[in-house]
Amino acid sequence: MPEMEDVAKVAEDSSEMVSRLINSKAYVNADTKAKVHKAMEQLNDHPNGMEQGLFNGRSKMIALFVPDIINPFFPELARGVEDFTNQQGYTFLLCNTDNNPAKEEAYMHALKQKSVDGMIVVSSTISEEHVKESNIPIIALDRILNANLSSITVKNRKGARTAVQHLKSLGCHRIAHICGPENASNTLDRLGGFLDEVKEEPWFLSSYVQAGGYNYSMAVQVTKELLVNHPEIDGIFAANDLMGAGVLRAAQELGFHVPEDLAVVAFDGIRLSETTSPTLTTMVQPIYEIGRRAAEILIHHINNPHDAIQAEEFKVELVQRESTQVKR
Missing domain, CATH: 3.40.50.2300 (Response regulator)
Structure with a gap:
């Protein structure tokens, strides 16, 4: 790729003018543009980002x-x-x-x-x-x-509903949710789908929802607290796979057997979900x-x-x- 000073020298123009043309900082007349383009062709027969930017003002x-x-x-x-x-x-x-x-x-x-x-x-x-x-x-x-x-x-909300429906179909009667950061739109949609399925259930408690921040370590901690305070919970929907792995770790450390004592569904479908022990049921997105x-x-x-x-x-x-x- 030719240096800007070399292009300016061959084009018989200033480096500042070449810079303006390449970075589209100001109007450059057609004659000057043609001279600089010709100079670049002489210095380098191969097209590159600088040369392409001469005409469309783009960096690529x-x-x-x-x-x-x-x-x-x-x-x-x-x-x-x-x-x-x-x-x-x-x-x-x-x-x-x-x-x-x-x-x-x-x-x-x-x-x-x-x-x-x-x-x-x-x-x-x-x-x-x-x-x-x-x-x-x-x-x-x-x-x-x-x-x-x-x-x-x-389709975050619909996917979350499917996840909770799956837990219900297994016979889970106390389902909790580990959600993501509160300012993320997909957190709100997945939480919304969870609530669509459980908010009218007589067993549902607001404390069944805990924030895990889409973070593995945080999910381990809040899941432990959740299961200690509510040992009756038999299903958890985690809002991403990383937190789902955290739920599995917390359950193991507390002596809960998955899926016999606690069924777990997550969301994302990253490769990690195939390598956890046990492997993780998840809502797979493309x-x-x-x-x-x-x-x-x-x-x-x-x-x-x-x-x-x-x-x-x-x-x-x-x-x-x-x-x-x-x-x-």
């Missing part, structure tokens, strides 16, 4: 914001995004935000300076103000940020496909900035494994 870069790269769900999601963007000739940037609004804001500011073409955001905390200030296409993934952004999610679809819609918006927003929901499917079985 997109970014994916995830809240917790340690959670196995997000690398699986990122793979779908990365594969599609690479196929389309884009560079892919992964930003781990730790659910920290200040960190999200810093990333957005830095990426704007680099003229990133668009962002796919898994977040519950980015403000609408920062979204507007970015002035580039943004897609909300996994969680809905606001009604003014295109989004890719799954993780790779929703990542890929988010990238596809983002690139469409980059190329068609005035098109209407899109909101798509994918189906989820119950996959039964060893953590549930029919009670006799």
Whole structure:
């Protein structure tokens, strides 16, 4: 890839003008644009992001914001995004935000300076103000940020209802829920589906719902507290697989046998659910496909900035494994 100073020298123009053209910082007339393009062809016969940016003002870069790269769900999601963007000739940037609004804001500011073409955001905390200030296409993934952004999610509420119905079908009579962080839209939808199925039951107590923050260690702790305070609980719906694994660990440490004493259903369908002991029954969402679809819609918006927003929901499917079985 030629250096900017070399391009300027061959084009008989200033480095500042070349920089303006590449980064689309100001209007550059057609003659100058043609000279710089010709200079780049002379210096480098192979097309690259700099050369392509001469005409469309783009960096050919997109970014994916995830809240917790340690959670196995997000690398699986990122793979779908990365594969599609690479196929389309884009560079892919992964930003781990730790659910920290200040960190999200810093990333957005830095990426704007680099003229990133668009962002796919898994977040519950980015403000609408920062979204507007970015002035580039943004897609909300996994969680809905606001009604003014295109989004890719799954049928969280319906999936949660299916999970609880499955526990009921096994003969569970006291079902609890370990939910995610309160500011995440998918937390509210999965909690809503759980409540749809249990709120009218005479046995239901509000203390049967505990927050696990989509975190393994937190889920272990709150599940222990839940089962100590309510040993009558015979079924738990965990709002993601990572917390489902935490529920299994807590049950084991307390001497509960799964599924004989306690049936467990989770949500996501990450590979971890196939390797726990016992293996985890879960509501499987098409993780790779929703990542890929988010990238596809983002690139469409980059190329068609005035098109209407899109909101798509994918189906989820119950996959039964060893953590549930029919009670006799």
